[in-house]
Amino acid sequence: MAHPQQPPVPTSVLDGAVEDYPSDWKYWRVAIILFVLTAIEVSTYVLADSVFSDSRVLIATLLFLMVVKFWAVAWYFMHLKFDKRILTVAFYSGLALAMVVYLCMLLAFRYFGDDGMICPSESLNCITEG
Amino acid sequence: MAVADAPLALPSGAPSHDGKVLGVFTRAQRTTGWRSWITGVDHKKVGIMYGAAAIFFLLIGGFEALLIRMQLWAPRQQLLSADVYNQVYTMHGTTMVFLVVMPIGAAFANYLLPLQIGARDVAFPRLNAFSFWCFLFGGIFLNTSWLLGGGADGGWFMYAPNNGVLYSPSHGIDFWVLGLIITGIASMVSSVNLIVTVLNMRAPGMSMMKMPIFTWMTLVTQFLLLFALPVITVALFLLMFSRIFGAAFFNIDDGANPLLWQHLFWIFGHPEVYLMILPSFGLISEILPVFSRKPIFGYSFIVFSGVAIAFMGFGVWAHHMFVSGLGPTSVLVFSLTTMFIAVPTGVKILNWTATMWGGRLRFDTPLLFSIGLITMFTIGGLSGVSHSIAPADTQQTDTYYIVAHFHYVLFGGAFFGFMGGFYYYWPKVFGYMLSEKMGKWNFWVLFLGFNLTFGPMHIIGLQGMSRRYYTYDPNFGFDIWNKIATIGAFTIALSVILFIVNIALSYKRSKSLPPVGADPWDARTLEWITPNPTPEWNFDPIPTVTRVDDFWYQKYEETADGGLVKVRDAKDIVQDSDGVGVHLPSPSYWPIVLAFGLPIVAYGLIFSWWLCLLGGAIIVTAMFGWAFEPPDDPEAAHGHGHDEAGHDDHGSAADVDALEQEVAPVG
Amino acid sequence: MADTATFEPVHETGRDAAAPHAHIEHDTNTGISNTKLAMWLFLGSECLLFGALLTTYLLYKNPLPGQGPTREQLFDIPFTSASSFVLLMSSLTMVLAVAAIERSDHHRMRIWLGATAVLGSLFIAGQIYEFTTFYAEGLGYTTSRFGSAFYTLTGFHGVHVTAGIIMLVSLLLWSLRGNLPEHRSETVEVVGLYWHFVDVVWIVLFAVVYLIP
Known part of the structure; x- marks a missing residue:
């Protein structure tokens, strides 16, 4: 395949990024971190009875890891770090709206019990009581 | 699908684009004649087609409304059976919301938005054409249910568990679900398209806060669509899976909660009512300053109240569900948010009134309709605030009071604004004026008919007449008000006929009149800097904008004591170019082909899996054909010669004919 | 910024x-180019789509007693973890493909695109295996509210992944035919955005559906 003999075009000219995209090595490092975080997530399953016997600690840990992983992929792999901020705003406004609206909906269903925890699974229909 | 027979061979030297795309079609090139409508990607053509299709559906939905009113003319009427009545009011609501009000908004958005921001087209012209065809085929698909076993019968919000196969065994709701998914795809695509257009394609100098208000309101509308449509899409998919595959989402025996449907529907549904009204708000925000000869009062307040409405519109959905047993906390919270959302709307009403205050008012038809919107919407808004008080709402739910409320905001609000927009922009789009005399008749007949129809519904609603009952007993005192409402409904029908007759007569008369000229209304905003009707290339050259109402301030200057002096005539400002060398997006067959595949899949889901395969094959072929077709034909659209420009002018006249033909037989 | x-x-x-x-x-x-802005807006809208599906799942995640197997009986965390790793790594290969074409390295880009498509297909294969296993263990689509909600949520995600694979393969073929020069490199980036989004959705689903008890 004959490639046009042109000098590489700078990123910002191609798609309006404000910083040049990083080297491959940086992506590998992010991937390794993601790999480790996922390993920790999975380990909670193994260690559920010892370290994470308190389910609140377990859920908090998992949610925290989830948010970090989500952020890392969006920030580095999806180039939000390097692109104009309006893209971050467009995406995260959708995400924030989704979280607020659906959280309100779950609250209206009384999905969370009095202690803020999800109703126990044996509860037949914690979504319709009241 | 016809293969274009015009000589379309590309000049040699373009090896990567052979004329045939996937070996099926030669690249469409026609810019005149009926093919130019089928394959056209010009935002103006798409906008006109949206409008024509919406008026066609308006006649269908209006006919359904007349059936409802005839059935309720007298107690214990037997014109429609209870079952047919259910179908008629469901389809009336669905048609009016999804196939009339939303598409008319889309028609104005498509036509005006690029013109108001100084662009030559939208960001993705082929996707734009796809949106229209998708909407049209979805709407036709939805209405074919009448011929294939009856329409949907669950009310336009189709509450669970009534929407299940158990309670609605016909295919009506299947048609409803799939038809709305298809029209939802159309709105979704066009929302992304129009947002990108506004954010990315403004003319030099046109910063966000210099955009015309209609553009702002359309932008807000598209954001509402962008974020509300996925919710209804999920709800529709859940319902489809429940009905077709037997999923348990709304099946109480499986521990499902029917309120899930209500939540999902109204999380979409409430932003939906704002996205129906905001384009109208935008239109009258254009009309009022022109006919008051004053700048809009509080530009930034109008803009930001629109944005506020959009945000808050996502936080009030449960006020539709006060009687569903949400519990006191939810009811309290949603009561309060509902009361608050009246504030930004009130800001707008104040701004419009203040715009007219002290202005030199010119009571032409567009202004009459705008004033109609302000007054009627205010009445509807006030009855709306009365719903936010939960105890009162408990009494009003599912009565005619609610019916009166939402007709005052959607008919008295959205539709009056659209009518004003039709009269105001008709010369811009078609190059001739609608008759003022008939326009005034049109307004007053509509205004009278509207109030006769929906005014009495407040009374019978509070007296306790339930909506959606197919008849009533004679001794409840409903008789006289129902008779008045039915007379009013036929008065509305008369005014719609007046409108269509006005279009036809004015067109006929315009042939013997001089051309309408560049600036018939002494207008203010950028779209009027182009000649009427708008040439295919919109702007040549692209203008540079310096302030809000740029066109106006090129015509007028302020004197030291605040008066206005005309410094230049509109004739000298309006562009006069033959468009030579303007590059335009090329037409394409693929949008209509892709859109055509969707209803076939939908029929397949209802009747036979083989049709799904066929439809799927069409969709996949169309997608690849689309992807491999360059967005712009590199050779075809370069350089409009003088002759071609001349043809374009003829084309515009032919376009008017096409619209007439589409509208007239139905009327 | x-x-x-x-x-x-x-x-x-x-x-x-x-x-x-x-x-x-x-x-x-x-x-920002129109395509890229459009893709981001679309992804913002997809958040609400998956949010609604996830909310439905959360409400219905426990079947009524006697209505088929529960999550605890079905979920095979080690297996799902493996397929999650696969999808996560496909994000890496995707971003490497984007980086390659921005260096005008068409050869590497094709390798990485191919790798991404293969990893995505592995994930889908894993999902098909998972679905058939669950079905064999008694969880049909209509068995319980849990069955309906689970298959719909993960199925929607699976359809998104499949669409992504089709786009990747198309890009690969397009590039092999020489129709993907540097100035079109943004197409790869935009498809990449979609692909990463599908991955972040899975990050959420893996934690919320599979791991949180």
């Missing part, structure tokens, strides 16, 4: 020089 420039018209020059069909990508007010 150029916040202030966001709403100011930006008029770049020089982009056309490298691009024969430069008029396709007009200079834009935000400085």
Whole structure:
């Protein structure tokens, strides 16, 4: 395949990024971190009875890891770090709206019990009581 | 699908684009004649087609409304059976919301938005054409249910568990679900398209806060669509899976909660009512300053109240569900948010009134309709605030009071604004004026008919007449008000006929009149800097904008004591170019082909899996054909010669004919 | 970050020089190309789609007693973890493909695109295996509210992944036919955005559906 003999075009000219995209090595490092975080997530399953016997600690840990992983992929792999901020705003406004609206909906269903925890699974229909 | 027979061979030297795309079609090139409508990607053509299709559906939905009113003319009427009545009011609501009000908004958005921001087209012209065809085929698909076993019968919000196969065994709701998914795809695509257009394609100098208000309101509308449509899409998919595959989402025996449907529907549904009204708000925000000869009062307040409405519109959905047993906390919270959302709307009403205050008012038809919107919407808004008080709402739910409320905001609000927009922009789009005399008749007949129809519904609603009952007993005192409402409904029908007759007569008369000229209304905003009707290339050259109402301030200057002096005539400002060398997006067959595949899949889901395969094959072929077709034909659209420009002018006249033909037989 | 420039018209020059069909990508007010902005808006909207499905799942995640197997009986965490790793790594290969074409390294780009498509297909194969296993263990689509909600949520995600694989393969074929020159490299990036989004959705689903008890 004959490639046009042109000098590489700078990123910002191609798609309006404000910083040049990083080297491959940086992506590998992010991937390794993601790999480790996922390993920790999975380990909670193994260690559920010892370290994470308190389910609140377990859920908090998992949610925290989830948010970090989500952020890392969006920030580095999806180039939000390097692109104009309006893209971050467009995406995260959708995400924030989704979280607020659906959280309100779950609250209206009384999905969370009095202690803020999800109703126990044996509860037949914690979504319709009241 | 016809293969274009015009000589379309590309000049040699373009090896990567052979004329045939996937070996099926030669690249469409026609810019005149009926093919130019089928394959056209010009935002103006798409906008006109949206409008024509919406008026066609308006006649269908209006006919359904007349059936409802005839059935309720007298107690214990037997014109429609209870079952047919259910179908008629469901389809009336669905048609009016999804196939009339939303598409008319889309028609104005498509036509005006690029013109108001100084662009030559939208960001993705082929996707734009796809949106229209998708909407049209979805709407036709939805209405074919009448011929294939009856329409949907669950009310336009189709509450669970009534929407299940158990309670609605016909295919009506299947048609409803799939038809709305298809029209939802159309709105979704066009929302992304129009947002990108506004954010990315403004003319030099046109910063966000210099955009015309209609553009702002359309932008807000598209954001509402962008974020509300996925919710209804999920709800529709859940319902489809429940009905077709037997999923348990709304099946109480499986521990499902029917309120899930209500939540999902109204999380979409409430932003939906704002996205129906905001384009109208935008239109009258254009009309009022022109006919008051004053700048809009509080530009930034109008803009930001629109944005506020959009945000808050996502936080009030449960006020539709006060009687569903949400519990006191939810009811309290949603009561309060509902009361608050009246504030930004009130800001707008104040701004419009203040715009007219002290202005030199010119009571032409567009202004009459705008004033109609302000007054009627205010009445509807006030009855709306009365719903936010939960105890009162408990009494009003599912009565005619609610019916009166939402007709005052959607008919008295959205539709009056659209009518004003039709009269105001008709010369811009078609190059001739609608008759003022008939326009005034049109307004007053509509205004009278509207109030006769929906005014009495407040009374019978509070007296306790339930909506959606197919008849009533004679001794409840409903008789006289129902008779008045039915007379009013036929008065509305008369005014719609007046409108269509006005279009036809004015067109006929315009042939013997001089051309309408560049600036018939002494207008203010950028779209009027182009000649009427708008040439295919919109702007040549692209203008540079310096302030809000740029066109106006090129015509007028302020004197030291605040008066206005005309410094230049509109004739000298309006562009006069033959468009030579303007590059335009090329037409394409693929949008209509892709859109055509969707209803076939939908029929397949209802009747036979083989049709799904066929439809799927069409969709996949169309997608690849689309992807491999360059967005712009590199050779075809370069350089409009003088002759071609001349043809374009003829084309515009032919376009008017096409619209007439589409509208007239139905009327 | 150029916040202030966001709403100011930006008029770049020089982009056309490298691009024969430069008029396709007009200079834009935000400085971001139309396609990329459109993809991000679409992804913002997809958040609400998956949010609604996830909410439905959360409400229905426990079947009524006696209505088929429960999550605890079905979920095979080690297996799902493996397929989650696969999808996560496909994000890495995707971003490497984007980086490659921006260096005009078409050969590497094709390798990484192919790798991404293969990893995605592995994930889908895993999902098909998972679905058939669950079905064999008694969880049909209509067995319980849990069955309906689970298959719908993960099925929607699976359909998104499949669409992504089709796009990747198309890009690969397109590139092999020589139709993907540097000035079109953004197409790869935009498909990449979609692919990463599908991955972040899975990050959420893996934690919320599988791991949180």
